[in-house]
Amino acid sequence: MDIPLPAFPPLSETEADTLIRDMGARARIAAATLAQAPTARKADALQRAATLLRARAGTILAANADDMARADAAGMADAMRDRLRLDPARIEGMATALEAVAALDDPVGRVIDASERPNGLRLSRLRVALGVVGIIYESRPNVTADAGALALMAGNAAILRGGSEARASNAAIHAALADGIEAAGLPRDAVQMIPTSDRAAVGALLRAQGLIDIIVPRGGKGLVARVQEEARVPVLAHLDGINHSFVHASALPAMAEAIVVNAKLRRTGVCGATETLLVDRGYGHATALVRALLDAGCALRGDADTRALDPRIAAADASDWDTEYLDAICAVALVDGLDGAIAHIARHASHHTDAIIAEDGAAAERFLAEVDSAIVMWNASTQFADGGEFGLGAELGISTGRLHARGPVALEGLTTYKWVVRGAGQVRP
């Protein structure tokens, strides 16, 4: 959501292009330095930024109070206001997150593979920085620190465009990050923030082919859809998480209940939440399973067979199988064994995260092999779909695309590779 800021006159398309071209050119220069920067220097920059965030907590909170006052005046919804709000704990959280990114293994320079050819040429593939990363996000100010830090640690320059409603908070956080970077001897342009809330600047960023190597949108579906529609630059995006938990006939009832309740209800608003429960017709404890969800406060929507299990289950319509509720609502269907589950998932999943609960290892392995999703799970809650839980230390997002990076995207997803060939004078016959 963008609240118009009357202080900024609207930019023309040409002015926006000029602004982004200038920022992109400075980012490209910074990126050349960052690509070669030693791990310790990048980590030092982030540690200094963390220290500055803590030291400037008062300034940052004051800036955030300005944003909150504007939000109040504009009648912003409570959920949005909560995302926008900073407090000392959230500032400490940002600082800790910067330190955590600083402690991650640096992917840059890592050897992916190496070989020697019969003619003596020695080949290797090395991880290198991607270049210039554009990050477009909405109201949470902590993304300024998190996303900037991940891009930097992977050796990239970043151009950030936060939500206009958070502009004062973002500016204060960005200043701490840029000061930390500069204090560590790295170029201040390593992390730039677009200085206007004008939407024309987003358009210019999205068409900046050759200046921006990748755009990462972080926010709601409206933002992601706009970015995907307009972008002429590659986009690393996260769309829906229409995730399934399938309880196979062989599942242990206690495990199935515990996993399903957690997968659906631990946090309903996260992209790893289960949205559809599939129950094998051969599973003998379906009634207890759906009651566990109902009793925990979850609304269920099912087909006729499922509704016979408990009168509290409402009738599903066709759209329910394709809906990401992000709420305490779950679609439920009975399916004919593993094949029925795989077919349902192939038709309706968004290919984010899908899980099987089963004691039958052969069935589970078939599910893991045949379900074509970024993350497939056996006997675990879909809510584990998270870069932190995967040991990646942090995540910029979860990619639902199939190219470049799939699933949680952290440092490695912000790199590419180069081929290095070492010879002794070989010429090609």
Added chain:
Amino acid sequence: MDIPLPAFPPLSETEADTLIRDMGARARIAAATLAQAPTARKADALQRAATLLRARAGTILAANADDMARADAAGMADAMRDRLRLDPARIEGMATALEAVAALDDPVGRVIDASERPNGLRLSRLRVALGVVGIIYESRPNVTADAGALALMAGNAAILRGGSEARASNAAIHAALADGIEAAGLPRDAVQMIPTSDRAAVGALLRAQGLIDIIVPRGGKGLVARVQEEARVPVLAHLDGINHSFVHASALPAMAEAIVVNAKLRRTGVCGATETLLVDRGYGHATALVRALLDAGCALRGDADTRALDPRIAAADASDWDTEYLDAICAVALVDGLDGAIAHIARHASHHTDAIIAEDGAAAERFLAEVDSAIVMWNASTQFADGGEFGLGAELGISTGRLHARGPVALEGLTTYKWVVRGAGQVRP
């Protein structure tokens, strides 16, 4: 180049979309089978196709004769006619190429990495097929076999769109491929060929988001540029190869001459050919070096300092540093040491392949680290930039993009990965 075929009435946009939607839906069904197909079955399909190509050489040559007759009637240029022409040796070459792809290591199912989390979750990343690959190419009929085979061996379904001038040859080759696939028990729709030369079908392919996972254009700059401009589907593209060979002050003169002459002149029309020679001002044998090229029949275009080396060197204008000649022409510049070379390359390279010739290992390592190209080489000819030379067995092309795949793209570049999580009932706290 498309020669209009009056036999085909033009398709409307809607008809083209319907055609591609139907092919895409059949490809998606085939892709699900291919993604799970064992290596031996995919290899068997390609071996059978190779046998059929040989057995049907007469039919294929007759079809090619039809294409050649139309080409003659249309006054096609000799270079194009040579690309279009098949003979028994070229058919044998296609069959051998299919067998070579069949013998490659299958990337599908390969474990990229694995870890165990403190909570006992076991994670791994597995290579999986990309899905449906669209391949758009021009006059060489052998691409039908090569590209279809690479896509299939990596577990993908392919939709091919060859040049209209090769339509009879392509149809005959495609029939052998599809028959081989079917004989091996795999779906015939694994490799489909768009049955019309209508350009509207290309447009429909390029906007088939959700049906086609990636488009690979193989052909001249006009084709690649059109695909990149129009595509709403991700594109794996190869643009210019403005490649540099830099002769450092420490280079051995004999090695430098041998490498530079090979890099420029072995074959001038390939994307790995050197287009600009950079000579360190500190290199003591510059005159002999440029004369080696001139005496071998290469035209040189240089700045004033370079022209002083030999009167046969013509004056370069600003555009020469950004030109991919694909001919026996080379731009030459004297540069101030390693820094001068790196700066020139950063400004003018297309980031395809750049090489240093040097005995000074520290200088070479700096070059390899700092030059931001898909392939960087030390003491070797840039003409080695080729999937076969890199041991990849074959290549679909060389990617000059930074995302997903960089440099030679073979089987691995036609895959993505999935995360597999194995638990024992873990729920997320």
